[in-house]
Amino acid sequence: MINTIHILTIIGYELLPGFFNFSSFFFKPMIDNEIEQYLRDALAHLYDPSFQPDPKLYEFLGCLIQDGMIAVKSTILDAIEELKPTDTSKASSQILKFYEVLYNRYVLHLTLEETALRMHLSVSSTWRDQRSAINNLAGIIWKKNQMLPKSGQLEDRATSEKNNIEEDLQNLDWHEQARRELASLYRFTPDAVSDVAKSVEDVLELENNLAVSREVQLELVPIKSRLVAEIHPTVLRQILLATIGYFIRNTDNKKVMLFAKLEDGYIKITVSTRLSSTLDLSKNNLLEDIPLLDTSLAEVHQDGTQVFLWLKFPSIDRITVLVVDDNQDMIRLYRRASDGSNYRIVPYEDGQDLFDTIQKTAPDVIVLDVMLPGQDGWDLLMRLHANQVTRYIPVVICSVVKEEELAYALGAAKFLSKPILPQDFIQALDQVLAQVP
Numbered sequence: 034m035i036n037t038i039h040i041l042t043i044i045g046y047e048l049l050p051g052f053f054n055f056s057s058f059f060f061k062p063m064i065d066n067e068i069e070q071y072l073r074d075a076l077a078h079l080y081d082p083s084f085q086p087d088p089k090l091y092e093f094l095g096c097l098i099q100d101g102m103i104a105v106k107s108t109i110l111d112a113i114e115e116l117k118p119t120d121t122s123k124a125s126s127q128i129l130k131f132y133e134v135l136y137n138r139y140v141l142h143l144t145l146e147e148t149a150l151r152m153h154l155s156v157s158s159t160w161r162d163q164r165s166a167i168n169n170l171a172g173i174i175w176k177k178n179q180m181l182p183k184s185g186q187l188e189d190r191a192t193s194e195k196n197n198i199e200e201d202l203q204n205l206d207w208h209e210q211a212r213r214e215l216a217s218l219y220r221f222t223p224d225a226v227s228d229v230a231k232s233v234e235d236v237l238e239l240e241n242n243l244a245v246s247r248e249v250q251l252e253l254v255p256i257k258s259r260l261v262a263e264i265h266p267t268v269l270r271q272i273l274l275a276t277i278g279y280f281i282r283n284t285d286n287k288k289v290m291l292f293a294k295l296e297d298g299y300i301k302i303t304v305s306t307r308l309s310s311t312l313d314l315s316k317n318n319l320l321e322d323i324p325l326l327d328t329s330l331a332e333v334h335q336d337g338t339q340v341f342l343w344l345k346f347p348s349i350d351r352i353t354v355l356v357v358d359d360n361q362d363m364i365r366l367y368r369r370a371s372d373g374s375n376y377r378i379v380p381y382e383d384g385q386d387l388f389d390t391i392q393k394t395a396p397d398v399i400v401l402d403v404m405l406p407g408q409d410g411w412d413l414l415m416r417l418h419a420n421q422v423t424r425y426i427p428v429v430i431c432s433v434v435k436e437e438e439l440a441y442a443l444g445a446a447k448f449l450s451k452p453i454l455p456q457d458f459i460q461a462l463d464q465v466l467a468q469v470p
Contacts, residue, residue: 067089068089068090068093068171069167069168069171070392070393071086071087071089071090071093072090072093072109072167072170072171072174073167073392074086074087075090075105075109076109076138076139076167078102079106079109079110079139079142080106080142081102082101082102082103083102084102085102086102086105090105091104091105093174093175094108094109094174095108095177096108108174109139109170109174110139110140112170112173112174112177113132113135113136113139113140113170115173115177116128116131116132116135116166116169116170116173117132117136118132128169130152130162130166131162131165131166131169131170132166133152134148134152134159134162134163134166135163135166135167135170137151137152138163145159145160145163145421148163156425157425160422160425161397161425164395225265225266226261226262226263226264226265226266226349227261227262227264227265227266227269227346228260228261228266229256229260229261229262229269229293229300229302229346230256230257230258230260230293232266232269232270232273233253233256233273233291233293233302234253235270236270236273236274236277237251237253237277237291239274240274240277240278240281243278243281243282244281244289247281247282247287248287249281249284249287249288249289250287250288250289251277251281251289251291252288252289252290252291253290253291253292254290254291254292256292256293256294257294257295260293260294260295260300260348261300261348261349261350262300262346262347262348262349263346263347263348263349263351264346264347269346272344273302276304276342276344277289277291277304280304280305280306280308280342283306283308283309284306284307284308284309285306285307285308285309285310285338286306286307288306288307289304289305289306290303290304290305290306291303291304291305294373295348295372295373295374295375296345296372296373297368297371297372297376297377297378298347298348298351298352298353298371298375298376298377298378299330299345299346299347299348299351299377300345300346300347300348301343301344301345302343302344302345302346303341303342303343303344304341304342304344305339305340305341305342306339306340307338307339307340308338308340310338330343330344330345331343331344331345348375350375351375351377352375352376352377352397352398352462352466353377353379353394353395353396353397353398354367354371354376354377354378354379354396354397354398354399354400354462355379355381355390355391355394355396355398355399355400356378356379356380356381356399356400357381357382357387357399357400357401357402357405357410357413358380358381358382358400358401358402358405358431359382359383359402359405359406360402363402363431363451364378364380366453366455366458367400367458369455370455370456370458370459371458371459374459376459376462379394379396382405382406383405383406383407383408385407385408387408387413387417388416388420388423391423391426396426397426397466398426398427398428398429398462398465398466399417399426399427399428399429400428400429400431401413401414401417401428401429401430401431401445402430402431402432403430403432403434403436404432404433404434410430410432411439411443414428414430414440414443414444414445415443415444417444418443418444424444427446427447427465427466427468428444428445428446428447429445429446429447429448429449429461429462429465430445430447430448430449431448431449431450431451431453431458432449432450432451433450433451435450437450446465446468447461447464447465449461
């Protein structure tokens with residue numbers, strides 16, 4: 034039976050001995066959902082001097098609470114300006130679009146509809162770009178403030194920097210130095226992504242020298258092309274070098290296997306071998322020698338002496354599907370159906386706080402059952418369609434209640450009658466997303 038040795042989900046920086054923790058989401062750090070929501074709230078009230086942001090947002094922005102909304106507004110507008118490409122003719126179209134939507138919405142203070150008209154986009158496309166742009170904006174702010182003191186130390190910043198900079202550099206530990214170098218990497222290559230197959234092949238070519246010297250065979254299961262992960266190629270290479278190197282040095286059967294696939298919106302890389310019988314994993318934590326990710330899952334499993342390391346990185350084309358259904362069998366069906374695709378299933382059992390959940394998860398599509406324990410699904414569908422923001426998110430009704438005509442009348446993009454086949458579920462998602470302008 035497989036024994037889970039360690040499961041680690043990284044939310045913030047956790048720098049482990051010997052390596053440092055990397056962060057990427059369209060190569061930007063993954064910001065805590067709560068902080069990002071505070072930023073969205075502040076943007077929505079940017080021109081309201083009476084608005085009181087959460088204290089955590091002040092700390093995130095590097096502002097003093099006593100300076101109030103004026104300081105928050107100034108910091109956010111400066112960050113938007115920093116997102117502006119210096120050479121628009123050479124800039125990434127995505128980065129340029131992010132800047133334009135933020136500039137129109139929060140510098141010019143235009144409505145969503147006015148911004149869409151100005152950018153020659155549909156309202157739904159503009160809304161999706163706005164969500165992504167705010168996430169990137171949070172990354173810009175995060176990177177800018179990595180080297181700044183926390184809010185309680187801001188008053189002494191100038192004096193501290195003047196008097197203690199030499200001492201700070203002398204006392205700088207490896208982990209902090211890694212943070213700074215990583216922030217610099219992000220600043221110069223904010224939209225870098227990785228071709229997983231190429232990165233793996235490049236790393237295996239390097240590691241083959243070590244493998245040959247230790248008489249270890251490296252086996253790679255062919256990886257599908259077009260698996261692109263939201264992580265910088267340099268970072269991915271270092272992670273793989275550390276991972277594969279650990280297995281080569283500690284294998285007992287002289288064979289290390291590696292393969293990758295899409296799973297629930299993540300690219301999952303598996304490295305496995307039979308570790309030396311003399312190695313006590315309880316005292317030699319494999320994850321301590323591997324650089325981990327803010328946006329990723331890292332899991333180590335053991336089946337006897339066979340050990341599996343699973344690394345998961347967000348796929349560049351990941352599509353978030355919010356499933357509102359209390360039936361766990363259906364959730365499992367949806368997960369099995371989406372295996373090997375870019376669809377990421379986010380289950381939600383109760384419709385009571387659905388709109389809060391939508392704000393936190395930012396789904397691309399919603400799958401809604403109408404028979405829910407805490408809320409009537411038809412009422413939710415009407416509210417989703419009537420809301421100025423959520424009306425642009427396509428909703429697929431999947432229910433045993435055979436009211437297809439009613440579903441379309443209330444704004445559903447697609448109706449599925451339970452029971453359904455996995456291929457019908459994926460086909461429905463493909464259809465409704467293809468119809469989104």
